[in-house]
Amino acid sequence: MEVAIVTVGDELLAGRTTNTNASWLCERLHDRGVTVERVTTVPDRIPDIADAVTEYRDRYDAVLVTGGLGPTHDDVTMEAVAVALGRPMEPHDEALAWLEADGYSRADLTEGTTDLPAGARALHNDVGVAPGAAVEDVYVLPGVPAEMKGMFERVATAFSGPQTYEATVVADEPESALLDRLEAVRERFDVSVGSYPGSSVRLELSSIDATETERAAAWLRERVDGVENGDDDRA
Amino acid sequence: MEVAIVTVGDELLAGRTTNTNASWLCERLHDRGVTVERVTTVPDRIPDIADAVTEYRDRYDAVLVTGGLGPTHDDVTMEAVAVALGRPMEPHDEALAWLEADGYSRADLTEGTTDLPAGARALHNDVGVAPGAAVEDVYVLPGVPAEMKGMFERVATAFSGPQTYEATVVADEPESALLDRLEAVRERFDVSVGSYPGSSVRLELSSIDATETERAAAWLRERVDGVENGDDDRA
Incomplete structure (x- = not known):
């Protein structure tokens, strides 16, 4: 909807x-x-x-x-x-x-x-x-x-629509340094990815499949320098 | 503009x-x-x-x-x-x-x-x-x-345009009780008036004439119950 x-x-x-x-x-x-x-x-x-x-x-x-x-x-x-x-x-x-x-x-x-x-x-x-x-x-x-x-x-x-499942990965690298891994995660997994720079870069993954979202997030967390990985920081 | x-x-x-x-x-x-x-x-x-x-x-x-x-x-x-x-x-x-x-x-x-x-x-x-x-x-x-x-x-x-002059009157009355005075101030003075209810009602007056705005605000302040009249509270 x-x-x-x-x-x-x-x-x-x-x-x-x-x-x-x-x-x-x-x-x-x-x-x-x-x-x-x-x-x-x-x-x-x-x-x-x-x-x-x-x-x-x-x-x-x-x-x-x-x-x-x-x-x-x-x-x-x-x-x-x-x-x-x-x-x-x-x-x-x-x-x-x-x-x-x-x-x-x-x-x-x-x-x-x-x-x-x-x-x-x-x-x-x-x-x-x-x-x-x-x-x-x-x-x-x-x-x-x-x-x-x-x-x-x-x-x-x-108001209703398909449930989506989201995960946040916070990367302590410049956004431009992350491009290779952002491209890779989008190729490997059926997820959409948003990238929101601030003092760190918040990467927001989402899909309609909880497992797929979690697998993608885990894959990224292993590959980026993260200060607060796994912390669903929406500040 | x-x-x-x-x-x-x-x-x-x-x-x-x-x-x-x-x-x-x-x-x-x-x-x-x-x-x-x-x-x-x-x-x-x-x-x-x-x-x-x-x-x-x-x-x-x-x-x-x-x-x-x-x-x-x-x-x-x-x-x-x-x-x-x-x-x-x-x-x-x-x-x-x-x-x-x-x-x-x-x-x-x-x-x-x-x-x-x-x-x-x-x-x-x-x-x-x-x-x-x-x-x-x-x-x-x-x-x-x-x-x-x-x-x-x-x-x-x-970016530029005509300077406008604004004044705020805070009324401690229900918005519906203020209608007569809102109508009167709009008739008497060449100002636009916005009315923003919350715990009190913030009345925002503006015009391109500083004196007109101040006269309208003074007229209203004399006629509404105001807790904080004249306080330009934009919270």
């Missing part, structure tokens, strides 16, 4: 906020065997959000959208998703009932709080007020991290 | 790495008056990188690309940019001369280390080996944060 993530917010594009929502979602999806093909940040503008959703629905199996839910003028994500799907916005009775059960009165709620694209499944917000939505292949989640995470867990089972 | 940032790397899409390069670049560009319209993360694949560069060159004034420079099989960014620009890759004499001056011998360097799209201006890497490139409206920077930051400073003056 291939998906795209659209993160909405001027504050991300101004560099005031680091996009930890995207890395959290990517990690959860990756752990479920899902390939994230794109993460794109767009401004709080309806045409920009709608264009990104439309483009990625076309290309991938699902689109997750986070941010821009709520009562203020810059919260336009739900309306943009409705535009992308060609559906009108309408009040969602179940979302209203949830909020009333949580102690909100209809009169207190900002107008439009429970409006969702027609036919959407409302997603309850355990932490905040604004509901999310699942509609066709689009999942709309809040931007506040605690709200986003809680809501994602409600839909997590919709 | 409107730009897009393309960050390249499977490790970002797998959630192993948080995209702090993007937030750093966004902040630096924003401080220079440049509007970042898109930040997109793509996998280490030539067609994906080339498509993103092509699409954003079409729409915006410049594209910054970071990540995927270096000697290993998954470092394909420079070639992808050459594809997007329809230019061949060729050895760059000045980049080679820099590396030789830094103590590398041509024989030690991995083949292709100093290959850049034909006609590119090479950007020296103060921290690592792989050179960057400026070619037409595309700027190609490394992914290792220290290398990326150093190289961006070499081209920073290419």
Whole structure:
């Protein structure tokens, strides 16, 4: 399964906020065997959000959208998703009932709080007020991290793919010195290999076969100078 | 000036790495008056990188690309940019001369280390080996944060726009309770307003007129319950 993530917010594009929502979602999806093909940040503008959703629905199996839910003028994500799907916005009775059960009165709620694209499944917000939505292949989640995470867990089972098995080998050599062994390990084993230089070089092996991944990692560990070989250091 | 940032790397899409390069670049560009319209993360694949560069060159004034420079099989960014620009890759004499001056011998360097799209201006890497490139409206920077930051400073003056003046008001009220005053401040003053809820609500005002921004912020501060008004808290 291939998906795209659209993160909405001027504050991300101004560099005031680091996009930890995207890395959290990517990690959860990756752990479920899902390939994230794109993460794109767009401004709080309806045409920009709608264009990104439309483009990625076309290309991938699902689109997750986070941010821009709520009562203020810059919260336009739900309306943009409705535009992308060609559906009108309408009040969602179940979302209203949830909020009333949580102690909100209809009169207190900002107008439009429970409006969702027609036919959407409302997603309850355990932490905040604004509901999310699942509609066709689009999942709309809040931007506040605690709200986003809680809501994602409600839909997590919709995302799945083949389990992959990963191993990390940390090499204490310059990346350029490792080229022969990287080429050899890719020829000998049916694994994909990523190479991430920093103060040392983190080599990430993965395949859909646990044994193959482990054999490749063992082969590499014997052949590179490693300070922390076997340490699955993701810092 | 409107730009897009393309960050390249499977490790970002797998959630192993948080995209702090993007937030750093966004902040630096924003401080220079440049509007970042898109930040997109793509996998280490030539067609994906080339498509993103092509699409954003079409729409915006410049594209910054970071990540995927270096000697290993998954470092394909420079070639992808050459594809997007329809230019061949060729050895760059000045980049080679820099590396030789830094103590590398041509024989030690991995083949292709100093290959850049034909006609590119090479950007020296103060921290690592792989050179960057400026070619037409595309700027190609490394992914290792220290290398990326150093190289961006070499081209920073290419990015500019109107100075904007910002002020932050932190409100200790629910976002939904603030709607009347948010509407009023937007009507009274020529400012744009962003509203970012968390444990409190951060209201970000901005305009191209310092006095207007300050007047709007002062007006709001008198009218909202604020725990830390005036504190420019970007946490």
